[in-house]
Amino acid sequence: MTALIPVTKMQLLETGIDGLDQIAEGGLPAGRSTVIAGTAGSGKTVLALQFLVDGIRRYGESGVFCTFEEDPADLVANVSSFGWNLNQMIEDNKIAVVDATQHVSDNVIEVGHFDLSALLARIENAVRRVGAKRVILDAIGALFPQFSDANMVRRELRRVQSGLRLLGVTTVVTMERTDEEGGVGRFGVEEFVADNVIVLRNRLEVEKRRRTIEILKFRGASHQKGEYPFTIDLRNGITIIPLSAIELVQKSSEVR
Amino acid sequence: MTALIPVTKMQLLETGIDGLDQIAEGGLPAGRSTVIAGTAGSGKTVLALQFLVDGIRRYGESGVFCTFEEDPADLVANVSSFGWNLNQMIEDNKIAVVDATQHVSDNVIEVGHFDLSALLARIENAVRRVGAKRVILDAIGALFPQFSDANMVRRELRRVQSGLRLLGVTTVVTMERTDEEGGVGRFGVEEFVADNVIVLRNRLEVEKRRRTIEILKFRGASHQKGEYPFTIDLRNGITIIPLSAIELVQKSSEVR
Amino acid sequence: MTALIPVTKMQLLETGIDGLDQIAEGGLPAGRSTVIAGTAGSGKTVLALQFLVDGIRRYGESGVFCTFEEDPADLVANVSSFGWNLNQMIEDNKIAVVDATQHVSDNVIEVGHFDLSALLARIENAVRRVGAKRVILDAIGALFPQFSDANMVRRELRRVQSGLRLLGVTTVVTMERTDEEGGVGRFGVEEFVADNVIVLRNRLEVEKRRRTIEILKFRGASHQKGEYPFTIDLRNGITIIPLSAIELVQKSSEVR
Amino acid sequence: MTALIPVTKMQLLETGIDGLDQIAEGGLPAGRSTVIAGTAGSGKTVLALQFLVDGIRRYGESGVFCTFEEDPADLVANVSSFGWNLNQMIEDNKIAVVDATQHVSDNVIEVGHFDLSALLARIENAVRRVGAKRVILDAIGALFPQFSDANMVRRELRRVQSGLRLLGVTTVVTMERTDEEGGVGRFGVEEFVADNVIVLRNRLEVEKRRRTIEILKFRGASHQKGEYPFTIDLRNGITIIPLSAIELVQKSSEVR
Amino acid sequence: MTALIPVTKMQLLETGIDGLDQIAEGGLPAGRSTVIAGTAGSGKTVLALQFLVDGIRRYGESGVFCTFEEDPADLVANVSSFGWNLNQMIEDNKIAVVDATQHVSDNVIEVGHFDLSALLARIENAVRRVGAKRVILDAIGALFPQFSDANMVRRELRRVQSGLRLLGVTTVVTMERTDEEGGVGRFGVEEFVADNVIVLRNRLEVEKRRRTIEILKFRGASHQKGEYPFTIDLRNGITIIPLSAIELVQKSSEVR
């Protein structure tokens, strides 16, 4: 117990998504998981995929995407309008897909016994095959309703998180929220288990919508506080708007 | 798993409802389901039927309407005041009706065992018979209260959605909401399962009502953000009012 | 199912309550049920009885009143101050009464097995005897607490509604609400089952009360939107105040 | 059922509490029960006892007080500071007391089987002995927590109400509320069963308290609407302050 | 039952805490219990102990303190900073301590069977030994969570209250609240059972705290209404600040 603890210095992984790397003061905590929480349509899936795509395009880092809610074919089709050719990347062994959606034919009885170890094994396999540095788990919420108890959600989340840690990859996990305000997750424990939490909001203000992104916490790393507006458009996918360029230049000069 | 994923490029289906096609920047995602959620009397049924009727009138596209709450005869009578002669359309094999209301004579005991496969089969039949391209499922909420659990609702919705996807039709599914604000659906999971969500609101503002429509999310497609006012009147049914004509002209020039 | 659907064109029944016929743009949907929801003392019973009384006085249309909460003798006494002589109308075979209150002597054990068919039979009998065109079911909420489940409430309400539809009468059903804002009914499903919903409010504004009436929805018919103030007084019972006479003249000229 | 209904014209009983008779436009509905609901310390017990005491002092009408929460000796002591000598009135056979508090020695097991008929019999006895015209049931809430179900509360309340109606007395029933706003009773059904409801409020406004009384509903009788301030003081007990004397003079000239 | 009720005229016991006696218009109801409710750290324990200490110092009246949450040794240590030497008072037989905390070694199984009679016997013993006129029960909430049901809380509280009444002592009972607004107690029934209720608040107003005390109800006694600010400091313990000296002089001249 007093034995010396082996420590790996905390590092950041540049995402390649400019605005994000700015407010994250360098990038996401490397080798760890970051939870992205948001309401339906807030942009979680687009952000997660952009993290993979930019990894490949800008740094040549392969990635794995594991999907719990949307069909892989749909995901590919949905982002093709951004000019992202996921299929090509799959063919080039840059991306591997893990389909963790529950198929319509799956029997109801089996639901209660989701096999987390099997899932982690499939992810590990995919990581190995393409030599992935980045992993995304999209819509992990589809996994949890089957547990009735906050305590169980806590433990399962912790298992997912440590399982991924062992693989040495940097992971983005997207998670559902039903309200823009209040606690981050559905069970009131998710944000405490997670090492890093980013919140996407799609605020309704007098009949207009306003999208914002906030880094709520990074355990062990500094980051910009508060919400930053962002847009989703055909040309660039997600663009985070630094509120004041000068402000950010100053700040980023202190970063790492 | 690394096998190439067969992707169909995401397309839009013009609804023929002008304002809607404008804010949807072309139409509803083709071959997919769009959920329309709203409080009682918010106009869900009228909008859904107008989608069918305009499909027939403007594009000669047949349709199927499946009703869970209102009697088919009532639906026909209710919209006749808009000058929509559904009976004629049924006679012309332009519309097929699937009556999924629970009949008063149905036994209480059977409620728990609603047969979703049978329903999908009946819809498929109807689709085949009239060669339908458009399908509406009105008031699907009447189907769910029999399940106590959010997880089950999630799975059943997913089954309905994939079942319809296989038929290649573009579907509108209406869904109940009890409050104008907050989460979209009754069980807090509906909006995450659905690929596309439109919200109809009937806001009470100092004793006056104001109807608005909002595209909350379109997976894989751009759309106008925020709420747009609309009216229901005898002459045109639902008319969505583009807030600023100039604004919209500019925007629609970029569309598709 | 593709067989032609027999449709009866939607008609309106003039209630004889002036303001109401104005905001209803002609009257209540004929041959259907209209739910009137409101908090305690909001005027539901007075409005329902006035619908019966004006039917007799102005159009010679007989009526049936079925009461779930108040003793028939009390109802008669309570409205006598308005100059309404219900007893005379009963004697003249203009009104028939169905007493559906649970008598104090009724055994607790039997509560769970309320016999809806028997009730509908009694109502049908009463309708036949006086040749009623109008029926009221006052305080139907007293019927429902015995069911624990929203789904059951939904089904029972639908049974009541279709049962009454078969009789060809125009029905007013009053229903309890505990809050002035939010969902209409106690179980969150009533407003979706009902074809037509009117809400009575008794708003507390800085220690003053303000009564308003709103037609929330009429399936298949146009109506004035928003809340209209009304009063209850000895001379006229309920009087609904059209906010602007000119406005209404214009609007009503377009009606039917 | 079509048999003529025997009707007793609705009458009012002057309470002798001036302000109250003014806002009640004559007094409480005679021969019926009026519920007085309010938070702890809002003045329910004082108002109820003043109704009894003024009945004796001003009209020579005897009364019965039935207490569910406070010990009779405490009640007597508590109001002695107002100069009300309940003991003397008991001795003069002007007041009879029914002690319905659950004694500390009562066994827990018996709680579930409160004998309502026995209670009504004891009240009837007391009414007979002193020839009471007025009855109060103070803190009836202490009776209900033993029922888990809103439906049962509804039925028991109705039984109490009809039982008292048969005795021909005018009754005041006090009832607990935990919040100043929202539904009247604890179970959300009390205000619908009750024929007449008065609400006492003890509003906290920026660290000051303000007491108000409101007649929420009188079935079958007109009354002043909204809240009226009142005070409790040693000399007069409860004094209701008519907001504008002129206003009230006008209004009261129309009363009965 | 018509037998004359033996009544003890309601008296007040000067607490010796100046501000409190002023807003209480003389003191706490003698021979009865007063509940003091407040959030964590609102000053309940300090106020209760000051009631004991001032009783001894100013009137030579002995007291008993019964503690449910804090260890007696802690209580003594905690208030020593106010210059209160509880140990000396215990030695002088001015204070007796009843330790009703559940010891860590107590078995979980026994929790459900807390022996209230045994507790009352221990309190009675202590009262006898020092001839106490004042008793405090601090943090009685620690006693109740073991009951799941509001009805049981109601009965147990009533038993405590009557048990203490028989001893002829004036009691202060402190009770937990989790929110500054809304109902007084945790179970929604405590404030109705209690004869007298004082609320301590520790309001958060734009990042500042403000302590206030309010007498919510005194059954059978007049008192100042609304909230009065107070402070806790080393020299005087709790000091209640009469908002306007003049106002209070006038008012207190009318008191007793």
Added chain:
Amino acid sequence: MTALIPVTKMQLLETGIDGLDQIAEGGLPAGRSTVIAGTAGSGKTVLALQFLVDGIRRYGESGVFCTFEEDPADLVANVSSFGWNLNQMIEDNKIAVVDATQHVSDNVIEVGHFDLSALLARIENAVRRVGAKRVILDAIGALFPQFSDANMVRRELRRVQSGLRLLGVTTVVTMERTDEEGGVGRFGVEEFVADNVIVLRNRLEVEKRRRTIEILKFRGASHQKGEYPFTIDLRNGITIIPLSAIELVQKSSEVR
């Protein structure tokens, strides 16, 4: 029971965190536990570790850290960016670590039987080994979800607190909160059991975050009231900003 109670005069332990010692008017209550509650990312862990680190650096006082949620290696890595070399301190026998996280390999079945005595024994061991004066228990919430009942949480917390008291150490216990406002803990009882409570807030004000610290209660000690802003930065860790220097100089001159 009347036996003299052995009392230890309440003392304060300087934390070495300047701002904190100022608002705490000297330091944390020595030999006791202080709960630090806050939402995810509010700074609980950083504050707790700074308490340990400053103890060692400024006063040469050893410490124990017991972690329930984060892996010890992660904790060490996370704070290394502050220039805190925990590993060195562990090597120097200045810090001992107790790993109380539930390992992924732990069996689900065992969860319900967490062995608190074993944990306390491990902590005692660690305290002995390094001669610790300071102990931190980080994220104790991970321990409680396994209990369904507030009463059990209350008892377990009390056991932890008394267990630590016996060790003579000054302890900081961090605890989760899901909302910035309202009750302190998840179960509504934590703040009552705890002797001392500090709340960290991370308020969202119009898209900006503002961190504040508040001492909610110190049983038996004076402290500054209300919220004080603080920052977390690389150079100093947590810095609490005294709102007005003059104000604080005055106040601190009165302290101890």
